[in-house]
Amino acid sequence: MFSELIKQIPGITIYPIVVTVAFFLTFTGIIIWAIRADRKYVKHMSELPLDTQEYKGDEI
Amino acid sequence: MSGIETFQYDNKIVKQFTIATIFWGFVGMLVGLIVALQFFWPALNLGIAQTTFGRLRPLHTNAVIFAFVGNGIFMGIYYSLQRLLKARMYNDLLSKLHFWGWQLIIVLAAVSFIFGVTTSKEYAELEWPIDILVAVVWVIFGINMIGTIIKRRERHMYVAIWFYIATFFTVTILHVVNSIEIPVSLLKSYPVYAGVQDALVQWWYAHNAVAFFLTTPYLGLMYYFLPKAAERPIYSYRLSIVHFWALIFIYIWAGPHHLLYTALPDWAQSLGTVFSIMLIAPSWGGMLNGLLTLRGAWDKVRQDPILKFMVVAVTAYGMATFEGPLLSIKSVNALAHYTDWIVAHVHVGALGWNGLLTFGILYWLVPRLYRTNLFSVKLANVHFWIATLGMIFYAIPLYWAGIAQGLMWKEFTADGFLKYPIFMETVLQIIPMYMIRALGGTLYLIGVIVMIYNLAKTIQGATCPDNEEAQAPALQAADGHHGEKAYWHRWIERRPVQFMLATVVLVAIGGIVEIVPTYLVKSNVPTISSVKPYTPLELEGRDIYIREGCYTCHSQMIRPFRSETERYGEYSKAGEFVYDRPFQWGSKRTGPDLHRVGGKYPDAWHYLHMLDPQSMASGSIMPVYPWLINDDLDISSTPTKIRVMQKLGVPYPEGFDQQAVDDLREQSLKITASLQESGIEVSYKKEIIALIAYLQRLGIDIKGEND
Numbered sequence: 001m002f003s004e005l006i007k008q009i010p011g012i013t014i015y016p017i018v019v020t021v022a023f024f025l026t027f028t029g030i031i032i033w034a035i036r037a038d039r040k041y042v043k044h045m046s047e048l049p050l051d052t053q054e055y056k057g058d059e060i
Numbered sequence: 061m062s063g064i065e066t067f068q069y070d071n072k073i074v075k076q077f078t079i080a081t082i083f084w085g086f087v088g089m090l091v092g093l094i095v096a097l098q099f100f101w102p103a104l105n106l107g108i109a110q111t112t113f114g115r116l117r118p119l120h121t122n123a124v125i126f127a128f129v130g131n132g133i134f135m136g137i138y139y140s141l142q143r144l145l146k147a148r149m150y151n152d153l154l155s156k157l158h159f160w161g162w163q164l165i166i167v168l169a170a171v172s173f174i175f176g177v178t179t180s181k182e183y184a185e186l187e188w189p190i191d192i193l194v195a196v197v198w199v200i201f202g203i204n205m206i207g208t209i210i211k212r213r214e215r216h217m218y219v220a221i222w223f224y225i226a227t228f229f230t231v232t233i234l235h236v237v238n239s240i241e242i243p244v245s246l247l248k249s250y251p252v253y254a255g256v257q258d259a260l261v262q263w264w265y266a267h268n269a270v271a272f273f274l275t276t277p278y279l280g281l282m283y284y285f286l287p288k289a290a291e292r293p294i295y296s297y298r299l300s301i302v303h304f305w306a307l308i309f310i311y312i313w314a315g316p317h318h319l320l321y322t323a324l325p326d327w328a329q330s331l332g333t334v335f336s337i338m339l340i341a342p343s344w345g346g347m348l349n350g351l352l353t354l355r356g357a358w359d360k361v362r363q364d365p366i367l368k369f370m371v372v373a374v375t376a377y378g379m380a381t382f383e384g385p386l387l388s389i390k391s392v393n394a395l396a397h398y399t400d401w402i403v404a405h406v407h408v409g410a411l412g413w414n415g416l417l418t419f420g421i422l423y424w425l426v427p428r429l430y431r432t433n434l435f436s437v438k439l440a441n442v443h444f445w446i447a448t449l450g451m452i453f454y455a456i457p458l459y460w461a462g463i464a465q466g467l468m469w470k471e472f473t474a475d476g477f478l479k480y481p482i483f484m485e486t487v488l489q490i491i492p493m494y495m496i497r498a499l500g501g502t503l504y505l506i507g508v509i510v511m512i513y514n515l516a517k518t519i520q521g522a523t524c525p526d527n528e529e530a531q532a533p534a535l536q537a538a539d540g541h542h543g544e545k546a547y548w549h550r551w552i553e554r555r556p557v558q559f560m561l562a563t564v565v566l567v568a569i570g571g572i573v574e575i576v577p578t579y580l581v582k583s584n585v586p587t588i589s590s591v592k593p594y595t596p597l598e599l600e601g602r603d604i605y606i607r608e609g610c611y612t613c614h615s616q617m618i619r620p621f622r623s624e625t626e627r628y629g630e631y632s633k634a635g636e637f638v639y640d641r642p643f644q645w646g647s648k649r650t651g652p653d654l655h656r657v658g659g660k661y662p663d664a665w666h667y668l669h670m671l672d673p674q675s676m677a678s679g680s681i682m683p684v685y686p687w688l689i690n691d692d693l694d695i696s697s698t699p700t701k702i703r704v705m706q707k708l709g710v711p712y713p714e715g716f717d718q719q720a721v722d723d724l725r726e727q728s729l730k731i732t733a734s735l736q737e738s739g740i741e742v743s744y745k746k747e748i749i750a751l752i753a754y755l756q757r758l759g760i761d762i763k764g765e766n767d
Contacts, residue, residue, distance in 0.1 A: 019569050026305075027302075027305070030305055034301050037297075042297045042298060043293075045219075046294050046296075046297040049140070049144065049220075049283075049293075
């Protein structure tokens with residue numbers, strides 16, 4: 001039933017290639033940024049569940 | 061700087077979900093124990109329709125997944141979300157509607173399943189009216205959760221909240237796509253998908269139900285409650301970013317690993333395998349993050365039963381997420397598919413990860429909600445050991461049974477014949493394993509009873525205040541400047557809407573790439589000209605097969621192995637299933653595959669076998685089905701069924717719905733005549749006639765070509 005609708009999508013074969021490239025770029029990017037993250041900020045975020053620190057506003 | 065605001069956390073809703081979690085956990089596991097006993101004590105099916113394994117199995121799966129884990133998710137989210145965002149839930153009425161709506165769904169599910177109202181699609185068995193209710197309640201939950209996020213006082217969203225968001229959006233997509241069905245009546249519908257496409261959509265859904273209902277929300281809960289219980293922050297926030305995005309992107313593609321060596325196109329199977337193996341990395345990222353949080357604090361684990369539960373839960377998560385990818389390798393899957401190994405795998409995850417983490421959270425949360433101490437730390441420790449022992453007694457016998465039976469199915473003698481040609485032989489060999497498994501489940505349930513006692517004594521004489529006061533500064537407007545080390549991910553953590561969009565996009569990619577080509581590319585489901593639609597009588601028989609849950613024990617998918625073609629006949633082709641709505645490939649062979657049972661036994665054999673399986677197959681553990689012989693077939697919706705099928709593209713002749721009942725009667729009379737020749741007198745109106753017609757049709761369409 002959907003075949004008729006979906007057959008009209010042009011150039012469908014390129015999408016998996018685009019996705020794979022986007023996947024690799026995205027994850028390389030995420031890993032690089034994760035490695036370069038600011039230490040103080042990381043500490044603040046990881047302690048959020050614990051009621052250890054006073055609220056410091058948006059400075060960090 | 062703004063002033064400090066005073067507000068209140070809603071604890072009442074948390075308390076309600078907590079009680080529901082415990083109650084349904086007990087109920088769901090009790091049903092699990094009953095069905096486990098039925099494996100070696102078939103008399104426990106009681107000879108009535110409502111208590112047969114086929115009807116109770118979905119009751120068990122839905123109760124433990126949606127009622128136990130579901131309420132557990134909401135218990136954890138409603139508690140942690142408010143505190144992480146320093147804001148009360150967005151709307152109290154939505155909270156109430158969510159809670160009562162969810163419990164209503166559970167009750168409706170229980171009633172509908174035992175009366176055979178089912179779509180037979182695993183973990184999506186609810187028929188269309190309840191599907192709509194699920195969507196409504198789920199959206200209510202979403203509005204409540206997203207509303208809270210938007211009115212938060214803590215600008216940055218802790219990792220647990222990303223998991224909750226991903227859960228919400230993905231489950232929405234999964235539920236909607238897998239539930240697209242055309243109603244035939246109030247209690248019956250047919251999916252728009254058929255055969256191969258239905259199988260792919262179903263297992264895309266079901267595996268992602270595991271991913272986004274059983275895993276991601278619980279990872280979120282782990283990221284909150286484990287640091288709380290251990291009183292230290294999570295090991296690596298950076299790791300949580302990387303593994304979160306990787307997990308939600310990769311998980312979606314893994315669905316085809318449920319369909320290896322079936323009629324699903326090869327490219328889809330390969331994608332499922334590759335992504336399942338890649339999934340080890342982000343899953344273990346989560347496990348390591350949890351376990352390493354306790355580095356240097358392992359002596360705390362020795363003292364504290366809560367940490368014991370959590371550590372074993374996270375470890376079980378790691379085990380299951382290693383085993384899963386291994387089972388997704390085709391050569392391993394060739395042995396494991398349809399066996400009890402898969403059941404063992406499921407329960408390592410379910411009892412270990414979901415169960416134990418829930419218990420750990422309960423022991424932590426209930427005393428805090430009621431502002432008292434846990435009644436007995438000793439009993440909590442006892443529960444821990446009983447639960448762990450129960451899991452071991454559950455999983456190990458089933459590993460044994462699964463591998464032994466899988467090997468028996470495959471074994472050939474030196475002369476090239478099947479070593480175990482009688483399926484029953486392979487079943488009888490593993491009955492002792494089923495008994496030990498039931499012992500394991502009993503132990504696990506006893507542990508839950510110990511917990512209920514402990515928690516009941518804890519809350520005795522204590523009260524849980526509906527609200528808990530809190531204070532926090534109001535949210536300040538963000539300034540554009542973030543200093544030199546502007547950090548990309550912080551940007552999106554402060555922007556929940558963009559975060560949600562990114563999540564949805566990532567999650568949608570896998571589904572679209574895997575599902576769309578099965579429609580577009582004709583070679584994926586080659587047409588077989590001799591395959592014809594089911595007759596009205598066969599269609600009714602098929603719907604009885606679905607109603608009774610036959611798929612819970614019987615598969616209809618012969619794999620291209622010599623051991624299977626010798627035992628069952630020609631392997632199953634994609635084109636044979638084009639009119640199957642829903643598909644009935646099954647996931648387990650407690651009994652033999654039925655795809656080519658058509659013509660294998662005379663009508664009389666089927667009649668006697670359904671009446672009492674042990675009369676035709678000595679030692680059978682299959683339940684008896686006497687009501688099929690006593691009850692009249694309901695033909696009131698037969699014409700509607702034909703019309704709906706026509707609308708969905710099945711090539712019945714124009715106007716055939718008007719002739720359907722006559723056609724049905726004609727075919728019924730032929731079958732009763734054949735039964736009469738074997739000395740069996742039965743009215744042509746009975747349900748058994750329809751079921752026999754269906755069973756005799758299975759797999760014969762392509763046989764003509766080989767003769």
